[in-house]
Structures are given as C-alpha cells and as structure tokens.
Amino acid sequence: MADLMLGLEHIASYQTLLSILIGTVVGVIVGVLPGLGSVIGITMVLPFTLAMGQMPALAMMLGVYCGSVYGGSISAIVINTPGTPQAAATALDGFPMAQRGEADLAIGWATMASLIGGLFSVLVLMLVAPQLAAFALNFTAIETFALGCFALICIAGVSQGNMLKGVLAGVLGLFIASVGLDHVTGDMRFTFGNWQMAAGINLIPAVVGLFALSEVFVRASESSLPKPKLLHRAGFRLPAMREWRPRLGLLLKSCAIGSFVGALPGTGAATSSFISYAEARRSSPRRNELGKGEPDGIVASESANNAVTGSAMVPTLALGIPGDPVTAVMLGTLIIHGITPGPRLFTETIDIVYAVLLILVLVNLVMFAVGALGSQLFTRALRIPEPLLMTMVTIIALLGAYGVRGNAIDLLIAFIAGVVGFILRKGGFPLAPLVIGMVLSQMIENSLRQGLLLTRGSFVAFLERPIAFALFAMTIAILIYINRALLIGAFGWAGRLLRR
Amino acid sequence: MPRVSLAMMIGAGMALLAVFLIHHTFADVYQRSYQAAGRGPVFFPRILLGILLVLSVAVMIEARKDAALQVSWDVALRMVLVLLATGGYVLAVTKAGFLLASIGFALILPPLLGYRRLLPILVIAALYPVCIWYLFDRIVRIPLPSSPWFVWF
Numbered sequence: 001m002a003d004l005m006l007g008l009e010h011i012a013s014y015q016t017l018l019s020i021l022i023g024t025v026v027g028v029i030v031g032v033l034p035g036l037g038s039v040i041g042i043t044m045v046l047p048f049t050l051a052m053g054q055m056p057a058l059a060m061m062l063g064v065y066c067g068s069v070y071g072g073s074i075s076a077i078v079i080n081t082p083g084t085p086q087a088a089a090t091a092l093d094g095f096p097m098a099q100r101g102e103a104d105l106a107i108g109w110a111t112m113a114s115l116i117g118g119l120f121s122v123l124v125l126m127l128v129a130p131q132l133a134a135f136a137l138n139f140t141a142i143e144t145f146a147l148g149c150f151a152l153i154c155i156a157g158v159s160q161g162n163m164l165k166g167v168l169a170g171v172l173g174l175f176i177a178s179v180g181l182d183h184v185t186g187d188m189r190f191t192f193g194n195w196q197m198a199a200g201i202n203l204i205p206a207v208v209g210l211f212a213l214s215e216v217f218v219r220a221s222e223s224s225l226p227k228p229k230l231l232h233r234a235g236f237r238l239p240a241m242r243e244w245r246p247r248l249g250l251l252l253k254s255c256a257i258g259s260f261v262g263a264l265p266g267t268g269a270a271t272s273s274f275i276s277y278a279e280a281r282r283s284s285p286r287r288n289e290l291g292k293g294e295p296d297g298i299v300a301s302e303s304a305n306n307a308v309t310g311s312a313m314v315p316t317l318a319l320g321i322p323g324d325p326v327t328a329v330m331l332g333t334l335i336i337h338g339i340t341p342g343p344r345l346f347t348e349t350i351d352i353v354y355a356v357l358l359i360l361v362l363v364n365l366v367m368f369a370v371g372a373l374g375s376q377l378f379t380r381a382l383r384i385p386e387p388l389l390m391t392m393v394t395i396i397a398l399l400g401a402y403g404v405r406g407n408a409i410d411l412l413i414a415f416i417a418g419v420v421g422f423i424l425r426k427g428g429f430p431l432a433p434l435v436i437g438m439v440l441s442q443m444i445e446n447s448l449r450q451g452l453l454l455t456r457g458s459f460v461a462f463l464e465r466p467i468a469f470a471l472f473a474m475t476i477a478i479l480i481y482i483n484r485a486l487l488i489g490a491f492g493w494a495g496r497l498l499r500r
Numbered sequence: 501m502p503r504v505s506l507a508m509m510i511g512a513g514m515a516l517l518a519v520f521l522i523h524h525t526f527a528d529v530y531q532r533s534y535q536a537a538g539r540g541p542v543f544f545p546r547i548l549l550g551i552l553l554v555l556s557v558a559v560m561i562e563a564r565k566d567a568a569l570q571v572s573w574d575v576a577l578r579m580v581l582v583l584l585a586t587g588g589y590v591l592a593v594t595k596a597g598f599l600l601a602s603i604g605f606a607l608i609l610p611p612l613l614g615y616r617r618l619l620p621i622l623v624i625a626a627l628y629p630v631c632i633w634y635l636f637d638r639i640v641r642i643p644l645p646s647s648p649w650f651v652w653f
Contacts, residue, residue, distance in 0.1 A: 047636065047642065048640070050642060051636075051640040051641065051642055162562070164555065164558055164559060164562060165507070165559060167555060168514070168552065168555040168556065168559055171548055171551050171552050171555060172514070172552060174548050175545060175548040175549065175552060178544060178545045178548065182541035184539075184541070185540070185541045187529075187530065187540075187541040189530075189541050189542060189545060190521065190524070190545070213586065216582065216586070216609075216613075217579065217582060217583065217586075219613065220578055220579055220582040220612070220613055221575055221578075221579050222575075385610075385615050385617075385620065386613070386615075387609065387610040387611075387612075387613035387614060387615035388610055388615060388620060388621070388624050390609070390613060391605070391606050391609045391610055391613075391624065391628075392606075392624070392628055394586065394589075394605070394609065395602050395605065395606065395628065395629065395632065396632065398589075398590070398593070399598075399632065399636065399644070402593070402644070402645075403636075403642055406642075406643065408593070408594040408645065411590045411593060411594065412590060414590070415586060415587055415590045418586070419583065423506075423510060424510065426506055427505075427506040427507045427509075427510040428507055429507075429510065444544075445544040448544060449539055449543070449544070452539065
C-alpha cells in the first residue's frame with residue numbers, strides 16, 4: 001500500500017498530468033494519419049522527453065502509445081484507410097457504418113471498446129508482471145541466454161512477411177548492436193579506427209532511420225502520388241446500454257485475446273485484432289452481419305488491439321525483453337531516464353511499476369475523453385498534404401536521433417539506417433526483428449559469456465538446466481518449423497544425390 | 501539475362517558482407533586480446549556472422565523464384581533526389597546549423613514528393629523549423645547544431 005501511495009505521489013504533478021494529455025492527443029493524431037503508426041509517433045516525441053523528468057517522459061510515451069493504437073480506428077472508420085495496421089480489422093465494419101451515415105456511432109463503439117480493452121490490459125499487467133518477474137529472479141545467465149534466443153526467434157518467426165527473412169533481420173540486429181566497445185574485454189569491434197563509433201550504434205537513431213526515414217523513402221518510391229480521400233463526417237455518439245448487453249461476452253473474450261497475444265514476444269496489436277475478429281466471425285450470434293457494418297466487428301477489433309498496450313509491457317518491464325519496436329523504443333527511453341526494466345524493477349523500485357500502472361489507467365481515461373470530444377477535429381489532420389507531413393516528420397524524427405547523445409554521427413547513422421530500412425522493406429524483410437535484435441544483443445552476448453564461464457566453456461552443460469532446455473527446445477522447434485520447406489528441399493536434394 | 505530479384509541481391513550483399521567481416525575478425529587487433537576474459541571480443545560476433553552467412557545463402561536460394569527487380573526511371577530519379585536531399589540535409593545540419601538546414605530541406609522535399617503549391621510550402625518552411633528550433637534551443641534548452649555564420653542560431 002505504501003508503494004502504491006508512493007507511485008501515486010510520483011504521478012501527482014501537473015507536468016505528468018499535462019504529459020499524459022499532450023501525449024494522448026499527439027498519439028491519437030499520429031494514429032489518425034495513415035502510415036505513421038506508434039513507432040514513428042514515439043520517435044517524434046522522443047526529443048521532448050529528453051528534457052523532461054522521469055515520470056512526465058514516461059507518461060508522454062505511454063500516452064502516444066495508447067493514443068496511436070486507438071487513433072488508427074478513426075481513419076479506418078472515416079476513410080476506410082486504417083491509420084495504423086492495428087486498426088485494419090476495424091475498417092471492415094467501421095467503414096460500412098460510416099457509409100450508412102453512422103460514423104459517429106462507429107467511433108463511439110471503437111472508443112468505448114478501446115477504453116475497456118486498455119483498462120483490462122492494465123489489470124493483466126498488474127496481476128501477471130510481478131509473478132513473471134518473481135519467476136525470472138531465479139534465472140541464471142544460462143536461462144537468460146535461452147530466453148533471449150527464444151524471444152528473438154519468436155519475434156522473427158511471427159513477424160509479417162517471410163519468416164526466414166525475419167530471422168535474418170533479427171541476427172543482423174544482434175550483430176549491428178555488437179559494433180563498438182566490447183563490454184567484457186574493453187576492445188573496439190568493427191569500428192575500423194573510427195573513434196566516433198566506439199560508443200556503438202545507438203538504438204534510437206537506428207529506429208528513427210529504419211521506421212521514419214524509410215517511410216519517407218518508401219512513399220517517394222511509389223509510382224503514383226497520393227490523392228485526397230473522401231472524408232465521411234466524423235463525430236461521437238455512445239451506443240446505448242441495451243446495445244452493449246448482448247456484446248459483453250464478446251468484449252471480455254476480445255480483451256482476453258488481446259492481453260494474451262500482447263504479452264507474447266513478436267505479436268502485436270495487429271495480430272490480436274485479427275485473431276479477435278476471426279473469433280467474432282466464428283462465435284458471434286450476429287456473425288452473418290459481420291463485414292456489413294456490424295458493431296461486433298469494431299468491438300472485437302478495438303478491444304483486442306487496445307488490450308495489447310498494457311500486456312505488451314509485461315515482458316518489457318518484468319524481463320527487460322520488448323515484444324515489438326514500440327516497446328523497444330520505450331525500453332531505450334526508460335534506460336535513458338534511469339529506469340532499468342527487469343525482474344529487479346519489481347523488487348527494488350516497485351513504486352515505479354505502480355506509477356506506470358496508474359499512468360496507463362489515466363491515459364486510457366484521457367483517451368476516451370479525447371476521442372469523445374475531439375474525433376471530428378482530429379480527422380482534419382487527414383487534410384494535411386502528405387508531402388508536407390513527411391517533411392515535418394523527417395525534421396522532428398532526425399532531431400530525436402540527434403538529441404539522445406547530441407552527437408552528429410547519430411544523424412548519419414539514422415540516414416544510413418533509413419536507406420537500409422528502405423531496401424529491406426522493398427525486399428520483403430521485416431524490420432521489427434532487427435530492432436528487437438539490437439535491444440537483446442548485449443543481454444544475449446553477456447549471458448552467453450557468463451554462462452560459458454559457469455559451465456567452464458561447455459555448451460552441452462547449458463542443456464542440463466530444465467528451464468533453459470525447454471526454452472532451447474522451443475527455439476529449435478520454431479526454427480525447424482520456419483525452415484521446413486527449405487529443409488525438405490535440402491533433404492530431398494541430398495537423397496537424390498546419394499541414390500545416384 | 502538471368503532474373504535477379506531484390507531479395508536475392510540483398511542476400512548476396514549480406515553474404516559478401518558476412519564473409520568480409522568474418523575475415524576481419526581474424527585481424528591481429530582481435531587476436532592480441534584473446535587472453536583477456538577467456539573468450540575474445542569477436543567470439544559472439546563470429547557466431548552471428550556465421551549464422552548470417554548461412555541465412556543469406558538460404559534467402560538467395562529461396563528468392564530465386566521471386567519476380568525480377570523492375571525499376572521505372574522517373575521513380576528511380578525521384579528516389580535518388582529524395583535520398584540526396586535527405587543526405588544533404590543530414591550533412592547541412594552539422595555544417596550550416598539546424599535552423600538554416602531545416603528551412604532549406606522544408607523547401608526542397610515537398611516538391612520532390614510531388615507537392616507543388618508554393619504558399620503552403622513557404623509557410624511550413626518559414627514557421628515549422630523556427631518553432632521547433634525555438635522550442636528546443638530556447639525553451640527546453642536542448643542545444644541544437646548552430647550556424648557558424650550567425651550568433652543567434
């Protein structure tokens with residue numbers, strides 16, 4: 001109780017409350033604008049957070065995160081173009097409702113479902129994260145290494161596009177983060193005599209380049225330039241209580257799906273909303289109406305994608321393992337502000353965890369108010385010409401890359417990362433595993449080296465510990481599953497060769 | 501002429517890079533510190549580069565059936581110009597300061613992305629960088645790269 005009060009004390013300042021409001025508004029606007037998404041939103045506010053205290057910075061990040069997940073639903077309903085991938089399923093029923101002249105009601109359903117999904121996920125974070133952290137306290141370097149490998153392979157395996165390319169991107173991320181000073185021996189690695197590279201490749205400039213700049217380059221590479229879209233009149237109307245009653249079961253089920261999927265590494269709000277929508281299609285009594293403007297579709301999608309926001313923080317805070325690029329950037333920002341996520345956060349500074357929970361509750365409530373009062377206003381952001389928007393995003397994102405260390409080399413790193421991100425995206429390589437690989441690299445390397453010291457250099461001894469063995473077995477199973485086609489082809493080719 | 505997809509080119513590029521860097525890990529500079537902690541500084545990167553090499557070859561094999569890369573010249577030209585503008589902006593920020601470089605960039609990028617209305621471009625180029633500079637440099641006190649030619653910014 002004393003820790004909870006301390007957590008409340010942390011957030012009871014006008015700076016934190018203002019940050020929640022500004023962060024949520026910015027997040028909703030970023031979410032409304034198609035193509036920007038949560039990662040770009042967070043990198044845009046990053047330079048501002050550098051000048052803030054711990055709690056206001058955290059509040060702004062969480063505001064942008066939750067706001068952007070919700071904001072995507074507004075453009076999905078109004079122009080049939082989801083602002084974020086998470087809201088793609090919302091468009092399936094939201095836009096037909098807008099065509100019927102019920103855009104305000106569709107936004108009402110989406111806002112209410114988002115609020116309930118968000119609050120549900122805070123409850124999950126509150127109940128699950130401490131248990132997971134307590135379990136992880138027993139981990140030695142060997143289990144930590146196994147967990148790092150498992151998380152990375154999960155993220156690479158379930159990331160969109162080709163799974164083999166996802167694993168390659170993850171390994172590339174691990175390697176990129178190993179450039180610079182070796183923390184064990186103090187040697188420089190792969191710096192080729194450039195002293196500015198001694199501090200390595202920072203995560204934030206890399207994320208700015210990979211996501212924000214590559215988005216500008218991708219849009220420049222499209223053969224047709226964007227045309228203005230037809231805007232349906234937005235507004236806000238809450239559905240009646242009697243409309244909710246038959247949908248409460250679906251709502252709870254979608255919240256549970258979103259929370260479960262969100263806590264898994266690599267999956268995200270987009271996956272959860274589609275799984276939840278598919279479940280509604282299977283089990284809803286009104287399933288025949290889905291896709292024609294049935295509120296069940298909006299409830300399933302929006303409650304599930306917002307239920308991810310809190311549960312995605314479970315592995316991030318409890319284990320220090322981010323599940324997606326958004327939580328990876330958030331993790332980087334927490335470290336900049338002196339908070340080190342991991343099991344010890346829950347034993348040594350539990351008040352910070354309570355502060356995060358309280359901020360998330362407030363963010364969800366503010367998000368509801370912002371959506372109710374400002375949805376019509378936010379759709380005006382859709383009128384900003386895309387080239388002007390991209391120019392503004394580039395300037396502020398590069399400022400974020402520069403601001404972390406005040407080092408000009410970070411601008412160059414962001415630019416190179418932008419070009420690399422553009423080429424990888426065009427080649428069908430997912431970028432999320434690359435970012436997660438960068439975050440996990442030091443943890444995986446250090447735990448591997450410490451583990452080898454514990455086992456006197458024996459890799460086989462890593463398998464003698466039951467938790468590590470289970471994690472390695474799951475990692476190998478996923479790898480085999482990912483590469484099954486390639487393996488079958490290779491065995492077939494070897495068989496034919498032997499028969500000859 | 502053989503069909504070459506972008507994924508195959510990326511795979512080949514990664515494989516070449518991995519081979520070069522694996523070779524680099526055998527440089528004398530890394531061998532000297534082998535005594536330091538049981539495992540040398542390139543122990544982990546060498547494992548990663550080995551995996552990267554195998555995966556790059558696998559990606560190349562898998563990408564052999566992909567559609568060949570097709571480039572339209574006007575899109576390629578626009579891409580090159582946008583890349584040059586962004587790269588030039590990154591350099592200009594350090595040489596001419598944030599404010600001047602950002603004003604120039606805000607004037608150049610929208611037309612390259614196909615937006616030609618002069619008034620909104622001028623308004624954004626005049627107001628947006630100034631607001632950002634004032635907010636960060638003067639209010640939040642995060643020093644931005646300054647111009648060598650002017651005292652104030």
